[in-house]
Amino acid sequence: MQKYQFQIHLGGIIDLLSHHLYSGPQVFIRELMQNGVDAIQGRKLIDEEHQGRLDIQVVKATGNQQPSLVFEDNGIGLTEEEVHRFLATIGESSKRADLAKQRNDFIGQFGIGLLSCFMIADEILMITKSARQGDHPAVEWRGKSDGTYEVRLLETHVSPGTRVYLRASQGMENYFDIEQVGKLVHHFGNLLPIPIDLSEGDRRKQINDRRPPWEGVYYSSDEERRSYLEYGRELFDQQFIDYIPLRTETGGITGVAYVLSQATRPKMKSRHRVHLKGMLLSDQVENLLPDWAVFVRCVVNAEQLRPVASREGFYENEELEATRTVLGETLRNYLKGLADQAPQRLQEIINLHHMAICSLASEDKECFRVFGDFIYFETTLGRLTLGECRQRNGILRYVSTVDEFRQIAQIAASQGLCILNAGYVYNQELLSMLKQVDPDVQVDKLDAASLTNHLEDLTLDEREGAFLLLRTADLTLHPYRVASDIKKFEPASLPTIYTSNEQANFARQTRLTKDIVDDTWGGILNSFENEFTNSQYAGLCFNLKNPLIKRLTKVEETSVLKQAIEMLYVQALLMGHHPLSDKEMALLNQGLLGMIESVVEKKEDPNNEV
Template identity: 40%
Template sequence: MPRMEHAFKVDLRGIIDLLSNHLYSDPSVFVRELLQNGVDAITARRARSGEFAPLIEARLLRGEGELPVLEFRDNGVGLTEGEVHEFLATIGRSSKRLDEARDTFLGQFGIGLLSCFMVSGEIELVTRSASGGPAVRWLAQADGTYTLEVLEESSPVEIGTTVRLRAREDTDFYFEYDELRGALENYGRILPYPVHVFGGEQYAHVNAAMPPWLAYAAGDTGKRDEVLAYAREELGVQALDAVPLRSEAGGLLGVALVLPHATQRSARQWHSVYLKRMLLGHDLSNLLPEWAFFVRCLLNVDGLHPTASRESFYEDDALKAAREALNAGLRGYIEELAAHDPKRLDALISLHHLPLKALATEDDDFFRLLAPQFSLETSTGRMKLGEYARRSPTLRMVTDLDQFRQIAQVASAYGHSVVNAVYTYDVPLLRAYARLFGHELEEVDAQTYALSLEDVATGGLEGVLARANAALEGLGCEVSVKRFEPAELPALLIVTSERRLLDDIEAAKDVSDDLFSEFLDDYAAEYEEVRVSRLHLNLGHGLVQDLLHVEDGAVFARLVQMMYVQAHLLGHHPLRAEELALLTGGLSDMMRWGLRATRLDTLN
C-alpha cells in the first residue's frame, strides 16, 4: 500500500476555547496582546528605519443601537500582502521573526491576535508596510475562514496596523471606556511608547507619567520618598522602606517594598512584574526567593523567557540567575541595615522575624550577621540571642510548652535561663548558633530538672509520705520531699509529656464508642509505666514544714490536696474534673474550718 502524506486540520474554535479556558487567565488579556503587537511593530520599524514618532492609540466607537467597536492602531512596521498570508494565516507562526532575534520582541508565539476572538466574532486588520507596497485588509472569522483584500495604492492608509473589533453581546463590558482604560493602564503603564485611549469625549494618555520606581531602581536615590508616596497612593501600601534592585542577570530593574505588617510564608504574594515594560502578571511566585514574603516587588525584566500565556516565566538558567540576584539584593539590604542602621533592623526583625529567620537558617554567613539580633522567649524574660549567649555559655532549650512552664518556676532560681523553643525556626537557630559560635546546646525537660533537685533524707518521713500519697490516691500522682529554689514555692508538679498524652486519651474515651475506646486502651497500654506524675514538696517552705506536724488526718489530706491543685495552677497544667472537685471541696472545708475557729474564739 503506498504511503500517503496528510496535513493536520486545525479547529480554530477549539483553539479559541483553549486560549480562553486554559491558556489565558482573563479575556481582558486581548488588550495586552494588542498592545504587545503594537510595541513589537514599533520596535521593528525603529530597527529598520531609525527614529520616528511612535504612536499607539485605542478608540471606542458606538453607533446608535449598535454594539461598540474598538479600533486599535499603531504606526509600527506594518505587514505586506505576503507577510499577512505567511504570519496571520498560519497559527503558531510569529511575525516577530521579521528581522530581529526573538529576544528583541515581547511576543514569541504567534497566537496573540487569536485572543481577540475571545471578545469578538471577527477580526478586521488593515495594514501598510514600512517597506512599501499597497495597504492590505484582512478579515478573519472565528470559524477559521478569512478574506484578504489589497487596497488601492492611493488608499489613505498610513504605515502601521489598525485592528478593528466589534463586541459580542456577552463581551461588551470589555468595550466600556473605563474598563478599556483600566486594562491599558494596567498592562502599559511603563511602556516606552505613548499609549492613548479615546471614547467619545473621553481621553487619556495612560502612560504619560513614568512611575518613580524605575528611576529609583536605576540609581536616582532622590526618588525614594516619591516611591513610598507612589506605593501609598497608587498601590495602597504604607511601605516601611523601598529597596532598589538591579541585576544584569535577566536584565532586572525594580524595587522591593517592605510591608508594614507581618506576613506568613503561605500568604498569597503579589508582585507587579513587567517583561520589556509590558505587565506580565501579579502572581509570579517562581521569581522571588521563598523567604522574601515580607516584600512586594515592582520589577521589570528584559532577559527572561515567558510561557505561552505570557503570565509567568520558564524555569531555566536565566530565571535561576535572576532569582539568585534578587536573593543577593534583598540580603544586601539587610546587611546594610545591620552595619549602619541597627534601629531600623530591629524594627524590621520585630515585624518580619519569620522570613528573616528562614533566611538565616539557610545561609551561615548571613546567620552570623543576623542571628544575635533575634529575640527569644526565656525563663528570665525576652532577650536577644546574642545577649542570651553572653549570659549563658550553655544554651538550654525546651521544645514543649508545658515542659517550659514547669521548668520556668525553678530554672531561674538556680541561675539558669531556658529558652522556650516552641516557636518556628527557634530550634534550628539555636543549633546553628551552637555550631557556629562554639556553644554547648542542651535540650532539657521537667524531669531533668526534677532529678537535679536536692534530695532530702527520708528517715522519719516515711509515714508523712504514705499519708500524702493516700490523700492523692486515684489521681495518678506520687509525692516526694525535696529542697529547692525558689523557697517561696511550696510544691512543684512534674507532668511528663507521656502522662499528658494519657490524659488526652482518657478524655477521648469519654466521647468515643466502644470500638474506638478499645483501640485507645491498647494505645494507652504502651505508656503504662509512666502513668504517674510527681508532686515534689519543698522542705524549704514553711507551710511544708508545718504540714509534717499536722496530726489531724482530714486537715493533713486537704492541705496536701490543695498543694497539689496549687502546683497544677502554678505550672499551667489543665485541671481535670478530679482537680476541680478537689479545689471546690478544699475551699469549702477551709471556709468551714475558718468559721469554726471564729466561733471557738468567740466562745472563749
C-alpha cells in the first residue's frame, strides 16, 4: 500500500490560529517575546551567567513603506539545520528536541508561535546566530504567507541571538504604533524577569521596570498593605477590601488574591490574571481557584502548570487540580485568621457577597465548612450567625416560610425560643448542608401549630371559665377548617395567634384556588381536597393574658361571641400575611359594618351616653 504525506495549507492554518485558537492578532507580540525568553533560557543552560535582554524597535512608515517592528533577543539562536527543522515544520519546536529534559523551563512547546506573525504581516524575516556553534555563520530565513520560505547563510558578523523583522500588512498598522506596542508589551510581559526595552528613533524606555509586590521587602505591615493594594488598584482599576498573598510549591504559584469590594452574583465565575514564567497567559482564567472563591480576583505567576495550545489558559490535569486545592486551603486559612483576628472584616466580606456565598455553600461542602458558621439568619432572637445559633442551642429549630416566621416571631421571642427563619432563598438548603457536614447536629423543622406546645397552659378553673368561648369558636370556625385553643403567653397585647402546618396550608390554598377557577377545575380540587386534606385543620389560639380575651370569657351571649371570634380570626389571618378567601373577606366586611352600625345607633339613641 502506497503512503502519502499530509499537505499543510498555510493560509488555512493562519485562519485557524487567528479565528479559533488565539484571541486576536495582538498575541503575535506575546509569541515573539515568548520565543525570545525561551531562547535566552536555552542559552542559560550552556552559560549560567548569561544576562538576557529583549529589544523591540518600532520603525515609522516612510513614503510608500508600511511601519515595521524589529524583535531582538540575545538568546541561543539557531543553526541552518535547526532553521529547516523547526521553522519549516508546523508543530515542531526546538524546546522538544535535545532540550527535552529541561522542557519545563520553557513557555512555548507547540511549534506554532511564529505563525501568529502572519496575522499582521505578509512576510517574516529572521536573522539568527547560534550560540552553541560559534563557528556556524548567521542564517537568514524569509517566510511568506503563501507557505514558501528562503534560507541563506550570511558572511557578515552577527552576535548570537535572533532578530525578527515584520512589516505591517494592510489594515494592521495599529499594531505597529509605539503606544499600542508599549501597551501590549507591558500587558503580556510586565512580570518577565528579563529587561524589555522599547524604542522608536531616539526614544527608549524599559517596559517592565516595576516588580510585583510579592517580590518586595517591607519594613512594616502597613507598608506592605499599601504596596499590595496600590498594585491591585493600578492593575485592575478598582478598589479592593483586602489582599491575600499566595505562594505554593504545588504549581509553583506566587501572587496575590484581592478581595472584591463589589457584590458578586450567585454562579458567577471568577476570572483571574495568570502568568506562566512571567508571560501573561490570560486575564480571564476561570479554573485557577475552587468555584466557591467568588469573592476574590487573583494575579499570579505559575512556574509548573501546563498551558493549552493557545497559551491563554491551563490544561485541566492532576497538577492543576492539586494547585487549585492548595490555593483553596490558603484562602480558607486566611478566612479562619480573620475570624480570630479581624471578625468585622470577615463579616464585611460575607455581607457583601452574601447571595453568592450562600448559593455555593448550599451546594458545596467545602464552601460550607469555610463560610457556614458566619452566614447570618433571621431568628426570633434577632439576627444571628449560624455559628452563634449552634452555640446557643442544642437543637436548631426553624420554620420554612416567612409567613410562618411572622406568625410566631413575637411569641417565640417572649418565650426565649430561638427559631430560625428559613423562608428566604438558600436557607433551607444551608440547614440541609449543615446536617451533611455535621451529622451530630440536630436540626428540626417547626411549624407554627407546634409552637403552642411551648406556651403556658391554663389552670382547670381558667379552662372552665373559657369553655363557652372555645365551644363557640369551634362552631364558628369549623367551616374554615380551624380549631380553637387557649393559652397564656406574651406579649399580652396580642389577643390571638393563627397557627398552621404544611398540610393545613396546602388545604387552605386548595380552597382559595377553588374560589377563582371554573366548575371543572373546582370539581377536581374538591375530590383532591376530600381525599387528602379532610383531617387538616389550622388553629386559632386565644391569649388569656390579653384583656379583651379575658372579657370575652365572661360574655354569655353567643351572638356577641360569634361576631368577636370572626373578627379576631380575620385579624389573625391579616397579621400572619395570609390572603383572605371570599368568605373571610365577607366576615371582615360584615364585622366592620356591624361595628359602624353599633356606633351610629349609640349616637342616635339619646338615652345612651357615649
